[in-house]
Amino acid sequence: xxxxxxxxxxxxxxxxxxxxxxxxxxxxxxxxxxxxxxxxxxxxxxxxxxxxxxxxxxxxxxxxxxxxxxxxxxxxxxxxxxxxxxxxxxxxxxxxxxxxxxxxxxxxxxxxxxxxxxxxxxxxxxxxxxxxxxxxxxxxxxxxxxxxxxxxxxxxxxxxxxxxxxxxxxxxxxxxxxxxxxxxxxxxxxxxxxxxxxxxxxxxxxxxxxxxxxxxxxxxxxxxxxxxxxxxxxxxxxxxxxxxxxxxxxxxxxxxxxxxxxxxxxxxxxxxxxxx
Numbered sequence: 408x409x410x411x412x413x414x415x416x417x418x419x420x421x422x423x424x425x426x427x428x429x430x431x432x433x434x435x436x437x438x439x440x441x442x443x444x445x446x447x448x449x450x451x452x453x454x455x456x457x458x459x460x461x462x463x464x465x466x467x468x469x470x471x472x473x474x475x476x477x478x479x480x481x482x483x484x485x486x487x488x489x490x491x492x493x494x495x496x497x498x499x500x501x502x503x504x505x506x507x508x509x510x511x512x513x514x515x516x517x518x519x520x521x522x523x524x525x526x527x528x529x530x531x532x533x534x535x536x537x538x539x540x541x542x543x544x545x546x547x548x549x550x551x552x553x554x555x556x557x558x559x560x561x562x563x564x565x566x567x568x569x570x571x572x573x574x575x576x577x578x579x580x581x582x583x584x585x586x587x588x589x590x591x592x593x594x595x596x597x598x599x600x601x602x603x604x605x606x607x608x609x610x611x612x613x614x615x616x617x618x619x620x621x622x623x624x625x626x627x628x629x630x631x632x633x634x635x636x637x638x639x640x641x642x643x644x645x646x647x648x649x650x651x652x653x654x655x656x657x658x659x660x661x662x663x664x665x666x667x668x669x670x671x672x673x674x675x676x677x678x679x680x681x682x683x
Contacts, residue, residue: 441454444477447550449581459525464586468594469516471591473517473521474587475493475601476493484540491503497595517529527543528540547583550612558618573623579612616646621640621656623639624637624640628656633663640660
């Protein structure tokens with residue numbers, strides 16, 4: 408379980424210590440628990456006092472259900488997963504009746520054994536399950552939202568937003584849920600669809616990082632600080648080498664700063680049209 412220990416969790420502003428006796432609590436009670444979910448570079452599940460990831464990871468089954476519902480919520484906000492779908496994901500190949508009984512038993516155990524801050528976001532609604540993102544703060548969700556916010560800007564960012572982007576990039580290093588592959592292998596033998604889901608989210612996390620690097624670079628260029636835009640564009644292009652638009656911007660930045668040789672090398676590498 409060493410994969411989830413990357414660094415100490417950042418302090419979370421205390422919002423009270425609500426309790427939840429039943430498997431379905433109120434959204435306001437859950438928000439009071441203040442669960443901070445960090446998924447990039449490792450798993451940290453922090454309330455106001457401690458990291459609760461070890462409590463989840465003690466059971467591979469609990470980890471699988473909890474993290475799968477989290478991933479589905481990140482991929483498609485407000486989505487609900489049917490019990491049949493969750494049962495098939497958890498025990499692929501088993502007959503449907505046994506699948507649903509196994510899921511029912513595992514859900515009962517999960518909701519009985521996990522600490523309130525961890526079971527709080529799990530919603531059981533008739534024949535559906537979902538992870539309530541409003542009951543927690545998730546780093547990847549914030550990263551994706553920030554990338555969307557910056558995508559509509561015309562180069563110049565406010566100082567506050569630029570600082571927020573820089574802080575987000577510092578905090579967002581590392582692969583999304585690096586321990587998931589091991590959990591999936593132990594629980595399902597890799598026979599479900601969760602592998603595709605985690606790969607998609609890892610790609611989206613990388614796209615968001617690149618979008619934020621490009622936004623910071625555009626901000627630097629708009630402020631006539633092209634020299635400091637170059638390393639940002641270089642890093643973005645290294646992460647997504649297929650982005651010809653970034654290569655064009657980097658070439659222009661090289662030329663503007665007198666780095667003609669590097670501009671020519673980049674032009675050859677990407678078969679860019681010569682500059683007019």
